[in-house]
Amino acid sequence: MRRAFLIAVPYVWLLALFLVPFFIVLKISLSDTELAIPPYTPTLDLSQGWAGIKDFFSQLDFENFVWLTEDDLYWKAYLSSVQIAVISTVLTLLVGYPIAYGMARAPVEWRPTLMMLVILPFWTSFLIRVYAWMGILSNEGYLNQFLLWTGIISTPLTILNTNTAVYIGIVYTYLPFMILPIYSSLERMDESLIEAAEDLGCSRLQAFWLVTIPLSRPGIIAGCFLVMIPVIGEFVIPSLLGGSGTLMIGKVLWEEFFSNRDWPVASAVAVVLLLILVVPIVLFQRNQQKQAEAEK
Amino acid sequence: MNSDVFAPWEDPQAKPLIQFRNVTKRFGDFTAIDDLSLDIFEREFFALLGPSGCGKTTMMRMLAGFEKPTEGRIILGGQDIDPIPPNKRAVNMMFQSYALFPHLSVRDNIAFGLRRDNMPKHDLEDRVEEMLRLTRLERFARRKPHQISGGQRQRVALARSLAKAPKLLLLDEPLGALDKKLRQDTQFELMDIQEKTGTTFVIVTHDQEEAMTVASRVAVMDQGKLMQVATPDKIYESPNSVYVADFIGDVNIIEGRATANGDETYQVDWAEGQAPLTATSATGFSNGQTCHLAIRPEKVTISVDRPADAINAVQGKVHDIAYLGNLSTYHVALPNGTIIKAQTANTRRISRRSFTWEDPVWLSWTATAAVLLVD
Numbered sequence: 115m116r117r118a119f120l121i122a123v124p125y126v127w128l129l130a131l132f133l134v135p136f137f138i139v140l141k142i143s144l145s146d147t148e149l150a151i152p153p154y155t156p157t158l159d160l161s162q163g164w165a166g167i168k169d170f171f172s173q174l175d176f177e178n179f180v181w182l183t184e185d186d187l188y189w190k191a192y193l194s195s196v197q198i199a200v201i202s203t204v205l206t207l208l209v210g211y212p213i214a215y216g217m218a219r220a221p222v223e224w225r226p227t228l229m230m231l232v233i234l235p236f237w238t239s240f241l242i243r244v245y246a247w248m249g250i251l252s253n254e255g256y257l258n259q260f261l262l263w264t265g266i267i268s269t270p271l272t273i274l275n276t277n278t279a280v281y282i283g284i285v286y287t288y289l290p291f292m293i294l295p296i297y298s299s300l301e302r303m304d305e306s307l308i309e310a311a312e313d314l315g316c317s318r319l320q321a322f323w324l325v326t327i328p329l330s331r332p333g334i335i336a337g338c339f340l341v342m343i344p345v346i347g348e349f350v351i352p353s354l355l356g357g358s359g360t361l362m363i364g365k366v367l368w369e370e371f372f373s374n375r376d377w378p379v380a381s382a383v384a385v386v387l388l389l390i391l392v393v394p395i396v397l398f399q400r401n402q403q404k405q406a407e408a409e410k
Numbered sequence: 411m412n413s414d415v416f417a418p419w420e421d422p423q424a425k426p427l428i429q430f431r432n433v434t435k436r437f438g439d440f441t442a443i444d445d446l447s448l449d450i451f452e453r454e455f456f457a458l459l460g461p462s463g464c465g466k467t468t469m470m471r472m473l474a475g476f477e478k479p480t481e482g483r484i485i486l487g488g489q490d491i492d493p494i495p496p497n498k499r500a501v502n503m504m505f506q507s508y509a510l511f512p513h514l515s516v517r518d519n520i521a522f523g524l525r526r527d528n529m530p531k532h533d534l535e536d537r538v539e540e541m542l543r544l545t546r547l548e549r550f551a552r553r554k555p556h557q558i559s560g561g562q563r564q565r566v567a568l569a570r571s572l573a574k575a576p577k578l579l580l581l582d583e584p585l586g587a588l589d590k591k592l593r594q595d596t597q598f599e600l601m602d603i604q605e606k607t608g609t610t611f612v613i614v615t616h617d618q619e620e621a622m623t624v625a626s627r628v629a630v631m632d633q634g635k636l637m638q639v640a641t642p643d644k645i646y647e648s649p650n651s652v653y654v655a656d657f658i659g660d661v662n663i664i665e666g667r668a669t670a671n672g673d674e675t676y677q678v679d680w681a682e683g684q685a686p687l688t689a690t691s692a693t694g695f696s697n698g699q700t701c702h703l704a705i706r707p708e709k710v711t712i713s714v715d716r717p718a719d720a721i722n723a724v725q726g727k728v729h730d731i732a733y734l735g736n737l738s739t740y741h742v743a744l745p746n747g748t749i750i751k752a753q754t755a756n757t758r759r760i761s762r763r764s765f766t767w768e769d770p771v772w773l774s775w776t777a778t779a780a781v782l783l784v785d
Contacts, residue, residue, distance in 0.1 A: 309476055310509035312496045314574065315526030324522075328513045408512075408556070 136388075143381035144174040154377050178382035187366065188383065192390065194361040198277070198352075199345040202284040206341050207334065209285055210292035214333075215326075217293070218300035225301070232290050244283060244354050251279050251355070275357030283351040288344070292337040299333030300326070332405040339398035347387055363387055416626060417641075418451040425488075427452040427578065427610055428473070433482035435468055435634075442468040444634035445482070455604050455611045457625035459618060461657075465634040466614045470580050473612065474503045487577060497526075502576040506583040508567040510555040516566050517542070517551040523574045541569040544603060561592050568600075572607060581613040585620060597623045618658050622646065630654050646706075652783050655704040660739075662710070662750050664703040668695035668782065676782060678703050681746045687722045691782035705780040710752035712740050713772050714764055720774035726750065728769050733760070742773055 145154040156173040159166045182188045217228045235243060250256045251274040258270040273279050303326070311321035327334075349364030356362070363383065370380035418424035426449035435443040442465045450456045458466040471477040472484060475496030483490050491499060502523070510519050520541050524534045542548045545565040550558050555566065564584065571579055584600070585593045601624050604611050615621050621628045622642040629639040630653075638645060638654045649655035652663055664687070666680030676695055677686040680703070687703060695701055716723050729749060730741035739753045752773055765771050 304507060304509060306505045306507050306509040307511060309474075309496070310503075310505055310511075311522070313474060313501075313503045314523030314570070315497045317497055320526070325511060331513075 139381045139384055141174070142377050143178055143379075143385050144176065145378045146173070146175075146177070147376050147378050152377070153375055178378050179386070181379060182382055182386060188363075188386075191361045191363045191366045192386070195346050195348075195363040196390070198280065198284075198360075198362060199342045199348075202281050202288075202345055203338050203342040205281060206285050206288055206292045207338060210289055210337065211296055211334070213289075214293045214296035214300055214330075217297050218303070229297075232293050236290070240287065241350065244287070244350055247279070247283055247286065247355060248274060251282065274355065277356065277360055279355040279357075280352050280360055280362075283355045284341075284345055284348065287351065288341040291340040295336040295340065296330055296333040299330045303329050332401060332408075335401045336398070336405075339394055339401070343391055343394055343398070346391060416453070418454070419449070419627065424451055426450060427454075427487060428612075429483075429485040430469075431483045431485065433472070433479045433484060435465075435472065435477060436480045442634055443472075443479070446634065446636055448629065448636060448639065450610065450612065452610055453608055455601065455613070455624055455626045457621035457628045458612065458614045458631060459621040459628050459657075460616065460631035462616060464631040466616075466631050467582060469631075470503070470582055470612065470614050473578065474501055474580055475499050500577040501580060502571040502574055502578075503580040504567050504571040504582065504584050506586060508555075508563050508587075510563060510566055510570070512555055515552050515554055516547060516558070519555070519566055520569045520573050522570065527574070537573060541573050544572070544606070545569040560587055561596065564588060564596065568603070572603070572609065575607075576609065578610045578612065581611060583615055584613065585617075586615075593620070594623075600624055622658070630657060632657075648781055649704065649783070652702050652704065652785055655781065655783065660707050660751060660753075662705050662707065664705075664748070664750075666701060666703060668699050668701040669697050670695070675777065676701070678782070681744075681748070684724065684744075684746070687780075688777045689722075689780045689782050690778050693782065693784070695782065695784075699784075702783045702785065703780050704783055705775055707739055707751040707753035709775055709779040710750065711774050712742070712752040712754060712765075713774070714769075716772045717774050720772075721777050722780075723772055723774040724750070725770060725772055728765055728767050728771055731767065738763075740771070742771060 142154055145156060147153060148155040156170050158170050162169065213232075217225060217232075220228055248255075252258075253270045253272060253274070255274070257273065258267075261267045262270065273282070307325050307329070308321050311325045312318070316324060347364045347367075348362060349368050352360045352362040352365050353368065356365075367380055367383045367387070370376050370383060374380075418426075428448075428450040430446055430448040433443055433446050434441065444465075446469075458469055460466045468477060472479055473486075473491075475491070475494065478492060483492060485491070486499070486501070511522065514522065517538055521534060521538050524537055529537070539548075542551055545568055547562065547565055547569060550562055550566075555563055558566070564587070568584070581600075585596050588596060597620060600611075604624075613621070613624060622645075625642060627639060628642055628645050630637040630645065632653060637657075638650045645654060645658055649658065655661045656663065664678070664680050666678040666687070668676040668678055669686070671677045671688065674692060675688060675690050677688055678701060679686045689703055711717070711720075716725070724744055726742040726744040728740055729743040732739040732741070733756075736756060737753055738756055739751055742750050742752060744750060750773055
């Protein structure tokens with residue numbers, strides 16, 4: 115009895131906070147837009163009894179999903195989101211791995227401090243930090259002022275409102291999610307493995323490539339997924355740092371909801387986004403499970 | 411000396427494989443190795459024995475190339491190895507933690523070093539097979555290290571370090587993680603493999619029994635210095651200091667004053683009102699010099715009556731008995747409070763033992779049984 119209760123708690127939690135909202139969104143995506151409150155039809159009218167329920171279901175259709183395939187804005191936005199997510203994940207990995215490696219190699223007494231420094235940015239609002247980047251990257255921003263002062267450039271660079279600014283923003287924001295899992299896999303690594311590799315004829319670089327990288331692979335995979343999954347649906351960074359040329363599905367979704375007030379199409383966009391994200395999430399879970407098994 | 415006995419250290423013509431020449435190693439203020447010189451010969455099974463922190467692991471890490479001597483030189487096969495990085499040395503090491511690569515199978519672990527040498531594929535496979543056979547791991551070749559037992563892991567580590575046929579194999583506490591029974595079996599296996607491959611082995615251990623079992627010579631170390639380097643029997647039978655005598659096995663130490671009494675024979679006055687003890691010694695003592703008489707418990711005979719012909723005999727009371735099954739160690743308290751340990755084989759049933767706690771007994775030993783030590 116107690117056991118059943120304990121198991122039920124997380125399931126009730128998931129049901130209330132994940133499945134129920136999802137089904138509401140799914141229902142809206144199958145509805146038609148309407149100038150009303152709420153801005154869609156049909157709504158379920160239980161006072162009509164069984165006939166009302168039948169009537170409700172007969173009005174649902176896949177029109178909005180068909181619409182997503184007809185206007186090329188949507189699939190281009192999905193594709194561009196995935197592309198931006200992949201590129202920025204690779205960039206984050208390239209920046210994050212050396213940092214994680216350096217942390218794992220640092221003297222033990224330094225590690226908690228270094229860890230703190232990585233987490234420190236979370237103490238300020240994410241939104242404020244992205245606004246701060248606008249101040250840094252704009253034409254009159256600190257970066258341009260600095261570059262002009264050093265004489266490297268003579269006219270200000272246009273960085274803000276381009277994809278470059280979006281990449282900078284994403285790498286900055288998601289870096290801790292890449293560093294922490296890689297750090298934890300590197301930190302657990304036995305130092306004598308590197309010595310053993312050198313003893314058996316590896317140069318430093320070979321030992322890194324043949325031992326360190328394979329052993330930190332679970333951390334690399336976890337970090338990549340932790341960055342890529344939220345970036346695909348990212349909205350704040352592209353809308354604040356990106357320009358009109360930055361096409362990301364999160365932005366499209368926002369515009370459908372708030373500018374266009376087309377809730378049914380926006381919901382359809384959200385449902386498809388979820389389906390796209392299910393693939394990497396399942397792969398991520400499998401990676402975590404495999405790692406857990408290997409450690410047993 | 412018989413010529414077919416393996417003892418190159420007795421032959422002044424023999425060239426040592428490894429020479430430590432006045433090697434000192436400091437870590438900051440701490441001196442790990444203190445002006446140490448040592449020769450190790452080819453095909454030797456050499457044991458570095460000492461308590462933790464005595465510098466034995468540092469010696470090994472200097473041979474492997476992970477540490478550089480602060481002063482002095484290390485010569486391997488006639489060549490100063492100081493400038494050679496670890497990956498270019500013809501030395502392989504078996505790590506205490508085994509350091510097996512967890513992401514590679516047993517076979518790939520063993521092949522790891524060979525692959526770095528770009529060995530032709532066919533030769534490589536033959537060599538790996540040979541190593542698997544030598545360590546009886548054929549059936550586990552495809553498993554990952556976490557899928558095999560501790561003893562098997564130990565053999566993988568050994569096979570991996572032997573695969574490149576090094577001139578010198580270093581073993582850092584190789585059997586430390588195994589339980590006692592398995593350790594004993596593995597010791598003989600190690601000796602077998604060492605004999606078969608003809609590789610020079612240097613083993614680091616804090617287990618004196620292990621060092622005595624496997625090694626052709628043992629170096630007892632303390633605080634970065636060599637206390638004694640000799641064959642296991644010499645270390646045990648004629649230690650050169652109280653430290654070595656005490657570190658290896660069980661020993662009774664009786665302090666006294668030596669007086670010459672004939673050729674290489676001394677009388678030791680050790681307590682008021684007690685007859686002096688007689689012992690032979692090759693080292694000379696001046697009259698009245700302080701000396702330590704060291705005698706192993708198994709060389710002390712315990713009896714109810716005073717043996718008629720005993721040169722050294724003292725009387726005491728049985729204070730404690732340690733029953734080990736095959737052996738018993740009697741702790742006998744002498745009238746002045748000194749405790750002397752005597753060990754006898756339990757050839758009779760315990761119920762027929764002729765003395766027990768608090769019984770008065772006689773302890774006796776011959777003149778040659780004990781060793782006289784300066785300090």
